[in-house]
Amino acid sequence: MSEGGPSRRLGTRIAMILRTGTLLAVAMVSAGFVLSLAAGGEGPGARPIGDLLAVGGADALTTAGLLALTMLPLAVLVVAAVTFAAERERRYLLSSLATLALLVAGLVATALLTAS
C-alpha cells in the first residue's frame, strides 16, 4: 500500500455522510431524550427493538436514533464501494464489498435468531 490518505472525492463523500448521518441520528436521540425527560417517570427499560418501536413515543424515537447510528458504518461502506467502482479501484471495491457483505450477513443472522 502506498496511500497517504483517501482521495479527495472519497474523503469528501465519506465525511459528508458521516457528518450528516451522525447529526441526524444524534438529533433523534436528543429529541427522544428531551421528550422522555419532559414526560418524567421511569422508562420501559431495555426491551427488544421491535417492542420499543411498536409502542412509539420518546423511547421509540431514541431507539430509532440509536439504530440509525448503528447503521451508519454500513452507509459509509456503500458510499465507499460506489466511489471505488466509479474510480475503477477494483482492489478496494472488493474490500469494501466483502466487509459490507460480512456485516449484512451478521445483521441478518442476528435478526433471524432474535425473531426465532
Place this chain on the structure above:
Amino acid sequence: MPTELLLILSGLVAGTFGAMLGLGGGLLIVPILTLGFGAPITTAVGTSLVCVIATSTGAAALNVRAGRADVRLGITLGAATVVGAASGGILAGILPERTLAGLFAALLAYTSYTMLRGLRGASVERHPGSEPDPTAPDGPGAPLYRTHRLPLAWAGSLVAGHASGLLGVGGGIVSVPLIRMLMGAPMRVAVATSNFMIGITAAAGAAAYLFRGEIDPRQAAPVVIGVTMGAALGAGIAARIRPAWLSGIFVVVVAYVAVRMVLRAAGLE
C-alpha cells in the same frame, strides 16, 4: 447533580479520551455504567458498543475530511476485524476466559513495552522506505508516508477483531499499535484510521444488542449525546497534540488494560 447530567458528562469524558487515542471509549463506558450507575453488564456492553460507533463516526467525520484517516487501509483491515469479531463472539462462550485474558494481557504488555522503547529510542520510527508524516506540524508539502506488511497486518487485524469479540475490549487497543509499529504509519494516522475502523467493527455487535433488547434507551441517550460531543473534542485534540505525547498516553492506557487483564486471568477481578 441529576443522573442524566452525570451520564452526559461521563460520555463526554469517554468520547474525548476514545477519539483522542483511537480506542472508542468502551474501556471507560462499561466500568462507568456498571460500577457508577449499577447497570447490568450486558446493558453496559450494548450501550458501550453504540457509543464506540458514535465516537468513531463523530471523530471520523473530522479525520476523513482532514485526510488524517486512511480510508482505504481502514476498509481493507476492517474486513479482517469484522471476521475476527464474529469468530471471537462465537468462541467467547466456549473457551476459558481466564486463559484468554492471560494471553491478551501478555500481548498488551509486549505492545506497551515495544511502544515505550520506540518512544525512548526515537520520536519517529523509521522503516525501510517509510517517509515523513504528512500530518506532522512540519509536514506540509512533505512526501506521503508508505505503509508496509499488509498481509501481516491483515492477520493481526483478524486477531484484533477476535480478541475484541472474545474479551469485549475495543479493537483500537490492538489496531493502533498494529498500524503504527507494524505498518509504519504515523501515530496520528494510526489513531485516526483506528477510529474509522472501530465503528465498522462495532456495528454488527451493537445491532445484536439492540435487536435482543439489551440497551436501555433512557440510559443510552445521555451517554451517546455526551460521547458525540467528546468525539469532536478528542479528534481536535489528537490533531494538535505532539505525536510523542499521544504515544505516551497510549502506552499508559495499554499498560492499565494489561494489568486489568492479568487480574482477570488470576481470578482477582
